[in-house]
Each structure stands twice: as structure tokens, then as C-alpha cells.
Amino acid sequence: MGHADAHALAAWRLSAEPYYQPTGDEVAHFEAACARRLPLLLKGPTGCGKTRFVEHMAWRLRRPLVTVACHEDLSAGDLVGRWLLDGDGTRWQDGPLTLAARFGAICYLDELIEARADTTVVIHPLTDTRRMLPLAQRNELVHAHPDFQLVVSYNPSPMAREMKPSTRQRFCALGFDYPAPEREAAIVARESGLDIARCAALVAFGVRTRRLQGQGLDEGASTRMLVHAAALVVQGLTLAAAAAMAVADALSDEPGVHQALRAALDASF
Amino acid sequence: MIDSPTAPLTHWLRLLWNQAPPLHLHGDAPFIADGAIHLPACHPWRGHCAAAAHAAAHLVYSPRRFDTDGLVPIARTLLALLEDARTEALAMRELPGLARLWRPLHTATPDDGTGFEALLGRLARALADPAYVDPHPWVRKGRRLFYLDEGLGLPALCTPAALRDAALRLGHDIGQLRLPFNAEGYRPVPAYRDDHRWMWPADQQAAVQPPPAAQTAGGPAPPDPPWPETPSAVTRHPEWDRLIQRLRPDWCSVQTHSAVHRALSTGPADPAGPGPSPDPHAHALGRRLLSPLRALVRPVTRRGRSSDGEVFDLDALVDWQLAQRLRSAGDPRLYRAPQRQAGPGRVWLLVDQSASSATRLASRPHGAAAAHPLPGPTASADDGPTRLQAAARSATAVALALQALGLRCTVAAFRSQGRHAVRLDIVKRLTDPADGQLGQRLQALRPGGSTRLGAALRHATSRLGDGGSGVRWVLLLSDGEVHDIDVHDPHYLVDDARHAVRAAGRRGVRMACLALGAASRPPSTATRPLGEAQRIFGRRGTEALTDLSTLPRCLRRLMGSG
Numbered sequence: 001m002g003h004a005d006a007h008a009l010a011a012w013r014l015s016a017e018p019y020y021q022p023t024g025d026e027v028a029h030f031e032a033a034c035a036r037r038l039p040l041l042l043k044g045p046t047g048c049g050k051t052r053f054v055e056h057m058a059w060r061l062r063r064p065l066v067t068v069a070c071h072e073d074l075s076a077g078d079l080v081g082r083w084l085l086d087g088d089g090t091r092w093q094d095g096p097l098t099l100a101a102r103f104g105a106i107c108y109l110d111e112l113i114e115a116r117a118d119t120t121v122v123i124h125p126l127t128d129t130r131r132m133l134p135l136a137q138r139n140e141l142v143h144a145h146p147d148f149q150l151v152v153s154y155n156p157s158p159m160a161r162e163m164k165p166s167t168r169q170r171f172c173a174l175g176f177d178y179p180a181p182e183r184e185a186a187i188v189a190r191e192s193g194l195d196i197a198r199c200a201a202l203v204a205f206g207v208r209t210r211r212l213q214g215q216g217l218d219e220g221a222s223t224r225m226l227v228h229a230a231a232l233v234v235q236g237l238t239l240a241a242a243a244a245m246a247v248a249d250a251l252s253d254e255p256g257v258h259q260a261l262r263a264a265l266d267a268s269f
Numbered sequence: 270m271i272d273s274p275t276a277p278l279t280h281w282l283r284l285l286w287n288q289a290p291p292l293h294l295h296g297d298a299p300f301i302a303d304g305a306i307h308l309p310a311c312h313p314w315r316g317h318c319a320a321a322a323h324a325a326a327h328l329v330y331s332p333r334r335f336d337t338d339g340l341v342p343i344a345r346t347l348l349a350l351l352e353d354a355r356t357e358a359l360a361m362r363e364l365p366g367l368a369r370l371w372r373p374l375h376t377a378t379p380d381d382g383t384g385f386e387a388l389l390g391r392l393a394r395a396l397a398d399p400a401y402v403d404p405h406p407w408v409r410k411g412r413r414l415f416y417l418d419e420g421l422g423l424p425a426l427c428t429p430a431a432l433r434d435a436a437l438r439l440g441h442d443i444g445q446l447r448l449p450f451n452a453e454g455y456r457p458v459p460a461y462r463d464d465h466r467w468m469w470p471a472d473q474q475a476a477v478q479p480p481p482a483a484q485t486a487g488g489p490a491p492p493d494p495p496w497p498e499t500p501s502a503v504t505r506h507p508e509w510d511r512l513i514q515r516l517r518p519d520w521c522s523v524q525t526h527s528a529v530h531r532a533l534s535t536g537p538a539d540p541a542g543p544g545p546s547p548d549p550h551a552h553a554l555g556r557r558l559l560s561p562l563r564a565l566v567r568p569v570t571r572r573g574r575s576s577d578g579e580v581f582d583l584d585a586l587v588d589w590q591l592a593q594r595l596r597s598a599g600d601p602r603l604y605r606a607p608q609r610q611a612g613p614g615r616v617w618l619l620v621d622q623s624a625s626s627a628t629r630l631a632s633r634p635h636g637a638a639a640a641h642p643l644p645g646p647t648a649s650a651d652d653g654p655t656r657l658q659a660a661a662r663s664a665t666a667v668a669l670a671l672q673a674l675g676l677r678c679t680v681a682a683f684r685s686q687g688r689h690a691v692r693l694d695i696v697k698r699l700t701d702p703a704d705g706q707l708g709q710r711l712q713a714l715r716p717g718g719s720t721r722l723g724a725a726l727r728h729a730t731s732r733l734g735d736g737g738s739g740v741r742w743v744l745l746l747s748d749g750e751v752h753d754i755d756v757h758d759p760h761y762l763v764d765d766a767r768h769a770v771r772a773a774g775r776r777g778v779r780m781a782c783l784a785l786g787a788a789s790r791p792p793s794t795a796t797r798p799l800g801e802a803q804r805i806f807g808r809r810g811t812e813a814l815t816d817l818s819t820l821p822r823c824l825r826r827l828m829g830s831g
Contacts, residue, residue, distance in 0.1 A: 075578075085581075211283050212283060260281040261284065267285060
């Protein structure tokens, strides 16, 4: 990587190892896909560790990580770049996808399904053997750097949109789920600094909330939520107060569901 | 389901133990029967919680049945009391907060006396509350027998045999004390505890009523289902009773059947291959529906200028350049503003399959040509399609148009035979393509049964769910007549359906009705169905359809754009 390349992606390099607790062979599988430059689809519920895993792998493979949180207003221009106006006229600015493809980085499109269909198709030429990105507005064809790796995440909840087969079939997939309770308690303890016994109690409550998935809740409490609750306990809140603030009150506004969550909280602690 | 007053309790039991037994609010004492938990109607929330958690704890921790052989009433009562205490001890070990729910409801004290029923209350409290001190030797003996480690809340009595043995020993002591007991009039205390009728199968003649295993949220199917096939799911929904002005919880059972994979006599031979194309008439009609239905995917904002964007707005660039030359501050909004699109919408098309849909859509003058002749064995072009055939044709065209607009839809037909048997045939699931098989499946529907509309509407509403920025819409294709075999009040089902429509509106689900065969003007009694439909869906939510060629116009009116 040349000096200019290193400068362009300097801000996207991770300075410290992000903590990630593997639950299976996902590290080896990710490395295998990267070695063959195969795009990857990470599937799993919200807050189960997909983003942290990608950060960990970027650090492990010593590659910059360009992350884009996709949303319904994300345009193709937001990904590939656009012309800007300055005092001398117009100038082109690469978008995050172009930047990663041009200089060689892992481009992580978080919750790709949230983007509109006309935005999603932009990645198609980068995901097959062509590995290129046409910039029609600039009349340029960017050939992807050998170190470029495309990773997208997708949360296949019952309420989520379906990913189109034409997009889905370009990816190899890695499935993620919430860790087993003991392992999840260890993760929450490691992330928050709270003792394992109280983390286990918080995780037990989190596991209960997941029983309402599709029965009043789109999704139950994520590992991230439980880490937040544990962090609040470290700050001095009681377990019940922290779980109410970080989980029960955050999960739902539907009165019946909220009432049930609060009552379950009372019963749990 | 969300409207049901038992919904929070149902959610709560699922959260605690992943149990979802049917809940019924009635009477004045809790009990477990027929796999359901029955709770008093007028308890406060915490009272309901205490009773529901106790009953559900039996479902989780209790054996399926108890042997009553050789047990006199006193021993039986003691066995039930010990089992109550054992299940609660296990529940409180898993969920310590339940102690704060149950223990305050134990109010027995030594002042209550030394009669057998008073001692039962004192023993129940002694086993539930370690902080309670009772001086009576019999109560203390019961506590010693019950606990392996009282401080840890570990019961020693883990098997039915151990419970029985302890009950016999305590019962023997009562016999020695010559204490009288009126078993018929006894009610367990505290009042949140059920009456144990599930424990004694011999009392229930042939019907064994053990504490039921985990039930699905839909509850058990009726014992004698009138439909020959086994439903893929049974879901209970409340129903609005106009006389008592409240919802009757879990009143109707909606039996969902999948018609997606059902063999069709006229279907394609190769199920793995692509579905057949819809007939050209449906395609032509579907194309005419694109314009009116486009209102469902209309952008939620107008296009304007923006300081950030993808494409320059040329007029804005010119204005900015002019401002530069005039040395004034130009408008920095140089880009075309992105138009915010609505999220992905979801639609339910509900086809009324009841017996009354067998009548003709409209009587035509003899020899007049139908605008859209329908193929099929039961209709000819001369006498016009039946209302069900017209509904099938309309639903196919609407589904095609929705698919072309990128909206996903479910198509379902419904009919009923009483509140326990509201049948819903899913003709097209949300993710299935609208192809020729959809038209064939719809045309294969045969009229039968009645129209319990409120249950079908509530089911569609619950499946459309909450949230999201996209439109959620239910379109009913019906003759507009609501009726069922177990309802004789002509206003009952109309008011119930109207309640369902309003409840759906509060959840952001819009509803509309195409009243097939109903006249739009009221010259005769034949207009009653339209009047009923208007009472249910409102004037703006109801359109009369007497000819398929007017379907685009009807939909445009329903969309509010005509």
C-alpha cells in the first residue's frame, strides 16, 4: 500500500484489538472467505455481535475497516461518491465504498436491507468476479484493490424486509445468534466490569425477553442492551433499575407488552 | 389479541416460563381446567398476576396427575397445600421477585384459631414465608417435613410419593386432634390459589384434566372441529359484545389453513417449475389498478432543494452563480432533495367465502355481454359471475398490481361455523409471488359457512403487526353481510366488526371494503349489505362493486384520490 493509500484510509484503521468472544469457527470461516475474496453476509439478530466481529477481524487481518450504517435514505451517491462545489468549481469526492475498493479495505455495510433497492444494486459489480465499481458520474471504472473485502450484515427478523435473491446469492453467509447464557454472561462481565453472578441475572432476564419475539416484540434484549444494563449497575444502579432503564423501558412502548416486561422485571430481581 | 384484557398477562407468563395457556376472566375464584387458566374477572393487576403465576407454576413444576386412592378429604387437602407450596418454592428460587407478589397475600396468624381451616392457612403461610413464626406444633412439624433447607428455600418433598407421605402424616395428626373439616365448603387460602380440581382426575369422571403441558398461544382446537382438515395454526381473538360493552377475551378461534400447497385440479403438473402466468384478463385489470393503488407507495415528501444530495439542481446552480457574481450570499441548497419514500407496505386481501357469496354479482338484462366474462363451471357469461368469483378475480388483479408496485400482500379467504370455527385459508402468503396459481387457487374456492368478519379482521390486523413507515392495509372483498350460526342479534357482529376496524385504525392499519353486488344507491332492501358495510368501515371506507370494470374507479375512491 502506497503512501497516498495509507493516508486515505488512516482514519479507518483500528488502533486496538476489539474484544470478541468466538462462539464457533466463525474466525476461520471469515479468514477463508477473505483469502478467496468472497463477499460475506453476516446474519443475526440486533446486537448479537456482528459489528464487533467485523471489527475484530479487521484488526486481526490488519486491514482498515470502512463502516456504513445503511438506512432508507441512503443513496447510491452516499456510497460511491459525488461531485461537490467549491470556490474553484466542482470536485469529486469518493464515497466510503469507492474509498475501500480503490485503496483496499474491508467495507462493512451494516443492515444492508435498510437501503433502497436502487442503492443496493451498486455493490453488485463488486461482488462477482469483475470486482469493479463503475462511477458513471465521473466516467471512471474503479478496479477493486486486492485487499478490498465486502461484508454486509442483515437481520432476518420476522418483521424485516426480505433480501432480494439477486443480491443474496452473491454472498457467502455466516449465521450469528445470541451466545449461550453462560457465555453471554461472561461477555457482559468482560465488557462492563460487573461480577459474573449479577451479569448472569441480567442475562437470565434478557433471555426471558427473547421469548416475546414475534409475540409482542420484534426482537428481545440484545447482548448490547445487557452490557448497557451491566454498565449502569457498575455506576451504582440496582439490577432492577438498570434492567428497567436499559432493557424493559427501551424495548417497547406498547402498553400491554411494557406492563408485562415491567412485571417480569419485578419477578426476576 | 392486543386488545384483549388478558394480553399483558399472556405476555407476562411467556416472559416468566415461556408458557401461553389460554386465559379467561370470569367468576370469582381461580381454577385450572381444560388446559386453560380461569381467573376472577374483577381482580386488580397484581391479584391477577399472583393467581396467574401460581397457576402457571403448576403447569411448569407440577406432575401431570396425582393418585387419589386411599386419600381421605383431609389428606387430599393437605397434599394440595403441600404441592402449592412446593411449586411456589421452586418458582421463587427461579424468580425471587415472586415472593414479593405472593407473601403479602398470606395473612393467617395464630389469632385465627386452631380449627383445621385456620391451621391450613397458618401452614400455607409458614411454608411460603420463612420470616413467619408460628408457635403451633402441627404447623412447625409441617414446616420441618416440607423443607430440606428452609434458608435456601429448598423443599424436601420432590416427588408425589413424598408429598403423599407427608400429607398422610399431617392428616393423621389432624385426625388425632379430632378437628372437623367441611371439605365441600373449603376454599384454599390465600384466595389467589386455584381450587386444585386439576389434581384429581377421578373427580372429573372420564375426563382427565391434569395440569396441561405448554400450550401454544392459540390454545387447543375445539373438540369436534367442523372442518375436515387439521389447521396449521389456531389463534384466539377477542370479540366485542355490544350488550355488555366490552371485549370478550379469546372468544373466537381462527383456524388457519394453508391453501398455498393444496393440489389444484387445474394446477400445473410440475410444482417445482415456475407458476403459470395469470390469465390475460387479470393482467389487463391489474394494469388498470396500478394508478389508483400507487397512492399506497406515494413518496412522503415533495421534491425540493437540499444542501446535501446526489444530483445538482441546475436552477439552484444558476441562482448560486448569479449570487456569486453579485457578491451576495447565495442559497447553499444546490442539490435536488431526495424524496423520502414510504417504507415497504404490507396488504391483506380478505375474501369472504361464505355461502351468501354464491349469489350472482349483478343481474344482467338477457343477452347483455359481461364486461369481464369469467371462466368456470358455475358461471356463464350470460348470467354473470358469482360474488365469490368476482371477489377472486378482483383479488387476483389487486395482488398483481400490488406486486408490480413492490408491495407485498397476503391473500386469504374466510368463512365460519360459529365462534370456535372461523376458518382462514391462506391462498397467498406474504412472500409468495402473484402468479397464475393464485388465480387458480382463488377460483377453486367454493362458497360455504357464515361470515364472522370481526375475527377475520382482527387476525389480519395482528398479522400485519405494528410499526414501520410503510402502509398497512386490509381490503375486504365481501357481499357485506355479516352473519354466523351462533349469533341471533343482527347488530352484534356488525358492532363487533366495527370495533375491530377502529382498533386496527388505532394501530395504524387501514381497512376498506369492496361490497360486491351491493347497490351504491338505496332504492330497495337489497342495499342492506352496503349499509352494514358502511356502518363497519365508514362511508369513505366502503365502495359498492357491481361490475368488475368499475374496480379501478372504486379503488381510486377508496384511496381517497378520485
